[in-house]
Amino acid sequence: MEQVPASPVGVWSIIARGKRYRMDHSRIERIAVVGAGLMGHGIAQEFALAGYQVRLRDLSDDRLENALSSIRANLERLASLRRLEHARIEPAIAAITVSTDLGQIVSGAELIIG
Numbered sequence: 001m002e003q004v005p006a007s008p009v010g011v012w013s014i015i016a017r018g019k020r021y022r023m024d025h026s027r028i029e030r031i032a033v034v035g036a037g038l039m040g041h042g043i044a045q046e047f048a049l050a051g052y053q054v055r056l057r058d059l060s061d062d063r064l065e066n067a068l069s070s071i072r073a074n075l076e077r078l079a080s081l082r083r084l085e086h087a088r089i090e091p092a093i094a095a096i097t098v099s100t101d102l103g104q105i106v107s108g109a110e111l112i113i114g
Contacts, residue, residue, distance in 0.1 A: 030052070032114075033047075033056050034106075037058075040058070041067035045075070045092070049088065052095065061100060064098040068098065075089045075093070076089065
């Protein structure tokens with residue numbers, strides 16, 4: 001990644017270790033999210049709604065089931081408020097793969113969030 005001072009349109013700006021980097025998001029298809037807690041499942045939900053394939057990892061299957069249930073409830077609530085088309089719920093859920101296996105989740109991911 002190339003260090004840049006600002007984020008041009010169509011490019012994400014990522015800050016790591018105090019430096020800003022640019023990343024062309026058009027090259028990203030698969031995103032790994034490590035941790036399915038409040039923030040993790042929310043991040044997975046938003047990327048899935050944006051059309052990305054998301055892999056979500058946590059330490060237990062129970063946590064992953066809870067995360068998927070929360071995501072579904074969030075999307076259903078948005079649909080009931082008419083902020084999301086109901087037809088987008090199932091594709092978003094289908095875009096999220098869950099596992100407790102870290103290696104499986106990060107393998108082939110172009111972006112890893114943890």
